Amino acid sequence: MTERKPPGVSFESWVDRQIREAADRGDFDNLPGAGKPIPDLDKPYDENWWVKKKLREENVSLLPPALALRKEAEDALAAVREARTEARARRIVEDINEKIRDALKRPLPGPPLHLMPYDVERVIDEWRERHTGD
Numbered sequence: 204m205t206e207r208k209p210p211g212v213s214f215e216s217w218v219d220r221q222i223r224e225a226a227d228r229g230d231f232d233n234l235p236g237a238g239k240p241i242p243d244l245d246k247p248y249d250e251n252w253w254v255k256k257k258l259r260e261e262n263v264s265l266l267p268p269a270l271a272l273r274k275e276a277e278d279a280l281a282a283v284r285e286a287r288t289e290a291r292a293r294r295i296v297e298d299i300n301e302k303i304r305d306a307l308k309r310p311l312p313g314p315p316l317h318l319m320p321y322d323v324e325r326v327i328d329e330w331r332e333r334h335t336g337d
Contacts, residue, residue, distance in 0.1 A: 267313025272306055275299065276318055283330055292330045296323045 208217045225231060243252070258264075264271045279299035286292035300320035307316065 268311035269306070269313040269316045272302060272311065272316065273318055276303065276321075280321070280326070283326055284333060286330065289327060289330065289334075293323060293327055296321050296326050 206221075249255070264274070266274065276299050279295050283292045283295050286295060300323065303316075303318055303320045306318075310316070
């Protein structure tokens with residue numbers, strides 16, 4: 204909107220007129236989310252809600268790198284359990300192991316990693332046990 208509030212008109216009535224005219228033009232018709240409840244409306248106010256939402260949407264972590272790698276390693280094991288093929292499960296373990304080895308060679312900032320590469324054969328044996336009979 205480029206129109207400026209005219210002098211001598213109260214701000215509230217100027218805003219009300221702008222809203223009414225927009226509604227008359229249909230500017231508020233068929234908006235995304237129309238008729239749906241406002242998400243998180245019942246949660247306590249958090250002034251950083253929009254930052255946290257954006258970080259979730261972009262899959263960005265605020266964890267220190269060492270903790271982020273620990274989380275990634277946990278997620279990798281969960282992904283192995285859900286992998287459809289042994290080759291895929293093996294690739295997931297090998298990929299996370301490579302990241303862990305790199306972090307052990309060049310320590311990451313933050314708390315200690317406390318993580319060693321996974322035993323690929325042990326993890327794959329567990330995968331086979333879970334998928335026997337599927």
